[in-house]
Amino acid sequence: MSSSSLHAAAGVAPIAPSPAAESPVRTGSAAGSPPAARAGSSAVSGSAGIDPRGPRFVAALTAVLTVVALLLGTGSAALVVLAVLAASFGLGVVRGVTGTWQSRLFRRFVRPRLAPPDELEDPRPPRFAQLVGLVISGLGVLLGLLGVGPAIPVAAALVLVASFLNAAFGLCLGCELYLLGVRLRAARANA
Amino acid sequence: MSPLARVALVVVVLGLATALGALWRARNGRFSPVAPAVLAAAGADPAHDETTTARLTTSDIDAALGSRATFVQLSSEVCTPCRRTHAVLAAIAAERNDVSHVDLDVATHLDLVRRFDVMRTPTILLLDGRGAVVGRMSGATDRRQALDALDAGCPVIA
Numbered sequence: 587m588s589s590s591s592l593h594a595a596a597g598v599a600p601i602a603p604s605p606a607a608e609s610p611v612r613t614g615s616a617a618g619s620p621p622a623a624r625a626g627s628s629a630v631s632g633s634a635g636i637d638p639r640g641p642r643f644v645a646a647l648t649a650v651l652t653v654v655a656l657l658l659g660t661g662s663a664a665l666v667v668l669a670v671l672a673a674s675f676g677l678g679v680v681r682g683v684t685g686t687w688q689s690r691l692f693r694r695f696v697r698p699r700l701a702p703p704d705e706l707e708d709p710r711p712p713r714f715a716q717l718v719g720l721v722i723s724g725l726g727v728l729l730g731l732l733g734v735g736p737a738i739p740v741a742a743a744l745v746l747v748a749s750f751l752n753a754a755f756g757l758c759l760g761c762e763l764y765l766l767g768v769r770l771r772a773a774r775a776n777a
Numbered sequence: 778m779s780p781l782a783r784v785a786l787v788v789v790v791l792g793l794a795t796a797l798g799a800l801w802r803a804r805n806g807r808f809s810p811v812a813p814a815v816l817a818a819a820g821a822d823p824a825h826d827e828t829t830t831a832r833l834t835t836s837d838i839d840a841a842l843g844s845r846a847t848f849v850q851l852s853s854e855v856c857t858p859c860r861r862t863h864a865v866l867a868a869i870a871a872e873r874n875d876v877s878h879v880d881l882d883v884a885t886h887l888d889l890v891r892r893f894d895v896m897r898t899p900t901i902l903l904l905d906g907r908g909a910v911v912g913r914m915s916g917a918t919d920r921r922q923a924l925d926a927l928d929a930g931c932p933v934i935a
Contacts, residue, residue: 657780657784657787659778660778707860708860711855714855746794750795751798757801765890765895765896765897766896768884769891772887
């Protein structure tokens with residue numbers, strides 16, 4: 587129930603339940619059902635799946651923009667670049683990562699040159715990552731507008747680390763942070 | 778801040794991120810066995826306190842235990858490596874009738890998350906035939922790593 591409140595806050599419409607996450611899936615000899623064993627992957631490769639290289643390309647462009655922001659320092663030019671980043675993350679949160687301008691570039695210019703992907707990815711994890719990016723860059727823009735100049739490069743550096751890890755290593759920020767959030771909320775509910 | 782200092786800042790941040798990424802990648806799927814002494818204590822005294830011996834029962838995981846081993850995978854919905862790991866473990870369980878696999882959502886199994894101090898998804902607890910936790914892995918786990926863990930944690934007694 588805590589996960590549904592998280593998604594309500596993120597504006598993520600509930601998508602078809604995925605066996606891996608929404609309900610326990612038993613596989614192997616105990617359940618003796620190979621179809622159930624494949625249910626997890628079929629949920630991923632369903633029509634809702636996206637090319638996993640898309641979000642990584644989006645992250646790479648995001649990383650380039652944060653480098654530009656860092657090189658511009660603490661002035662209004664850096665603030666504008668960070669605001670553009672925040673707006674892009676906003677698009678990614680509202681429409682999913684495939685709704686961003688970076689993803690459009692990927693589909694238009696990059697994917698036609700690539701072989702078809704081996705596997706498709708669930709669109710929710712990258713969307714969660716977009717939300718994390720929106721919060722960090724949004725705070726940077728807000729503090730920058732309030733005159734706290736150093737907040738701009740700090741926010742840009744944080745977004746750079748996250749987007750670089752995503753682009754270069756395929757690190758899924760949602761997987762690393764989501765559980766901590768669930769634990770914190772549960773601890774607070776018990777307190 | 779001078780232009781040179783800004784360039785240096787970018788280089789430092791990227792270096793830091795690369796180091797973090799390398800550490801993260803090396804950790805994924807690595808099997809950490811539970812100390813043999815702890816396991817021996819669990820076997821010697823069946824009436825031993827359940828929380829210290831780390832033994833899981835069918836009711837804990839909502840599934841039957843495999844006679845040799847059970848992979849208890851803890852997943853979250855916002856997690857792509859969880860799906861990939863699910864496919865790997867499900868395939869292994871489907872091939873062997875003494876190994877089973879169960880995939881649980883962390884949001885509905887916070888008791889297990891707390892009891893085993895799970896910090897990231899996916900985390901996989903490896904249970905032996907009695908349900909004792911013999912080791913764990915976290916992060917994207919490939920077939921080779923899962924099979925190695927199975928041999929290390931639950932060797933077949935010939």
